[in-house]
Amino acid sequence: MRDYQSYTLTDLMLxxxxxxxxxxxRPADQAFWDEWLxxxxxxxxxxxxARRILESVDIQEKxxxxxxxxxxxxxxxKAIGAAPAQGLTPxxxxxxxxxxxxxxxxxxxxxxxxxxxIKNTPKTRKTQxxxxxxxxxxxxERINHGDKxxxxxxxxxxxxxxxxxxxxAYSIGFDxxxxxxVYLSGxxxxxxxxxxxxxxxxxxxxxxxxxxxxxxxIRSFEKDTTIQVTVRSGKVSVSGIILTPNQRLIYKKAAQSxxxxxxxxxxxVAPEITDQSMVYEETPVEQxxxxxxxxxxxxxxxxxxxxHKCTVTADLKGESFxxxxxxxxxxxxxxxxxxxxxxxxxxxxxR
Amino acid sequence: MMKILSPGTLSPDAQWLQRLQxxxxxxxxxxxxxxxxxxxxxASKFTRDEGLARDCIQEVFISLWERRKTxxxxxxxxxxxxxxxxxxxLKALYKxxxxxxxxxxxxxxxxxxxxxxxxxxxxxxxxKAQKLRQALSSLSKRQQEVIYLKFYQHLDxxxxxxxxxxxxxxVYNLIHESLQKLRSVWATPTSLPL
Numbered sequence: 001m002r003d004y005q006s007y008t009l010t011d012l013m014l015x016x017x018x019x020x021x022x023x024x025x026r027p028a029d030q031a032f033w034d035e036w037l038x039x040x041x042x043x044x045x046x047x048x049x050a051r052r053i054l055e056s057v058d059i060q061e062k063x064x065x066x067x068x069x070x071x072x073x074x075x076x077x078k079a080i081g082a083a084p085a086q087g088l089t090p091x092x093x094x095x096x097x098x099x100x101x102x103x104x105x106x107x108x109x110x111x112x113x114x115x116x117x118i119k120n121t122p123k124t125r126k127t128q129x130x131x132x133x134x135x136x137x138x139x140x141e142r143i144n145h146g147d148k149x150x151x152x153x154x155x156x157x158x159x160x161x162x163x164x165x166x167x168x169a170y171s172i173g174f175d176x177x178x179x180x181x182v183y184l185s186g187x188x189x190x191x192x193x194x195x196x197x198x199x200x201x202x203x204x205x206x207x208x209x210x211x212x213x214x215x216x217x218i219r220s221f222e223k224d225t226t227i228q229v230t231v232r233s234g235k236v237s238v239s240g241i242i243l244t245p246n247q248r249l250i251y252k253k254a255a256q257s258x259x260x261x262x263x264x265x266x267x268x269v270a271p272e273i274t275d276q277s278m279v280y281e282e283t284p285v286e287q288x289x290x291x292x293x294x295x296x297x298x299x300x301x302x303x304x305x306x307x308h309k310c311t312v313t314a315d316l317k318g319e320s321f322x323x324x325x326x327x328x329x330x331x332x333x334x335x336x337x338x339x340x341x342x343x344x345x346x347x348x349x350x351r
Numbered sequence: 352m353m354k355i356l357s358p359g360t361l362s363p364d365a366q367w368l369q370r371l372q373x374x375x376x377x378x379x380x381x382x383x384x385x386x387x388x389x390x391x392x393x394a395s396k397f398t399r400d401e402g403l404a405r406d407c408i409q410e411v412f413i414s415l416w417e418r419r420k421t422x423x424x425x426x427x428x429x430x431x432x433x434x435x436x437x438x439x440x441l442k443a444l445y446k447x448x449x450x451x452x453x454x455x456x457x458x459x460x461x462x463x464x465x466x467x468x469x470x471x472x473x474x475x476x477x478x479k480a481q482k483l484r485q486a487l488s489s490l491s492k493r494q495q496e497v498i499y500l501k502f503y504q505h506l507d508x509x510x511x512x513x514x515x516x517x518x519x520x521x522v523y524n525l526i527h528e529s530l531q532k533l534r535s536v537w538a539t540p541t542s543l544p545l
Contacts, residue, residue, distance in 0.1 A: 009530055009534065010523065010526050010527045010530055013501070013526055013530060014501065014508055014523070014526060016505060016507060019501070019502060019505070020505075023502075049534060049537060052537050053530060053533045053534060053536075053537065054502065055469070055473070056469050056473065056483055056533065056536065056537075057464065057487070057498060057502060057533070058464060058465040058466075058468055058469050059462060059463070059464055059465070059499060059502075059503055060462075060463035060464060060465050061392045062391075062392070062395065064387070064388050064391055068387075069383070069384060069387045069388065072383070072387060072405060072408065072409070073380050073383045073384055073387070075409060076379065076380070076383055076409055076412050076413070077376055077379070077380060079409060079413055080376065080379070080413060080416045082376035173363075176362075176363070177363075178362075
């Protein structure tokens, strides 16, 4: 364990994890640094300063087209006496077909799987790296033409329930790649197997959803004007916005804006808290909110100084989430508001 | 079922080196495909001659092919290739054929920063923008190289030391000095320990 207590700006800048966090914004790193900052709150200004410096150093690199890489690879293969056509360049048709046949041999018949290459126009340094990755990965596509959901089981233990008229694609070496990437067009529910060193990304048009181990639903039909991500359990990050259970993010394509909502019917996500246990007698309200927050995975924001004298006596069994909130708030003379997917309690306090 | 298709749990780099060791030219092609851009960018820091940069990359991979029987001994292909390309380019530039090859004391490092891009993205004030230009232009060649190897090629502390033929302490000092220059741009009333 590194001695973070004495960490200086220079130490941060030499820390590969820190640099990756700032440059790549992976969710695993986000969780780690959030925790880190909670543990060392006094280091926050240092982290902010380090981020700023890192972000202000942007090095100009010449863009190198794929053709140049292919050409130089062909030249290399010729130089070592290997015929270029047997390698991967300049044309990728041959291994592409070879892989297609070996894939077809093991994939259960009835699944319409084939390979294709995704076209990508590199814009920034980051998407360029992604384009490079795509060019070396052949993808398997799975389409659900039917009117019932179809489930795809992936090699890493994750499964995806593909909605009607929806399709997904992923690479053959998907589970061994540094990042597990799945492309989606349409609607699908994801149950993602935990693998902290292999982040799971779902790419839908201009929005990428980043996952650790969790289940969530994405709706992204081309005809829709929005892309929606809904979290069932765990945590996902969509373009840097963290989504927790029972939250939905709506991305409006035209306005390129994001809106975070709480679902209309939140469900309990923490199995250790049962609905039956939600009976309270003279219980401090903070404890009640704590349990509610944990049960539904929803942030509840309140002023603990104001509320520390409030107690609740109520039977909340079988009530919906919002009705539970109503009952608690009525008991302590408070009101609530849902802003940005979080519950904000407003109260004048209790005597 | 699908598991059959995945080639194992080794990282792609390690798999390719293994294929290389078994005389599989595709292993070499895949390494080239992955690292070509990084190597070209790094080579271009030492020379503006793009033809020379390309030829040096060819030579580096040909050497790798020639030593393929011991390829799996390479722990980090990225580090190995970056080190090889630097030596190859500087050797070509300074015509030093001595073995082992020593890095010349002084060598160029052409690096351009996207300053205007940062100024727009971060909406910097004219004063801050001016400070940033000044800070970046005051970085020495070696400071720039350290920053480049750290932020862009993601080498670790020890690898940078090896790459630049300096001690780990010198790497630390170079980073420290660079940061001192850069942090002046963002100087806040509360001063923090570096």
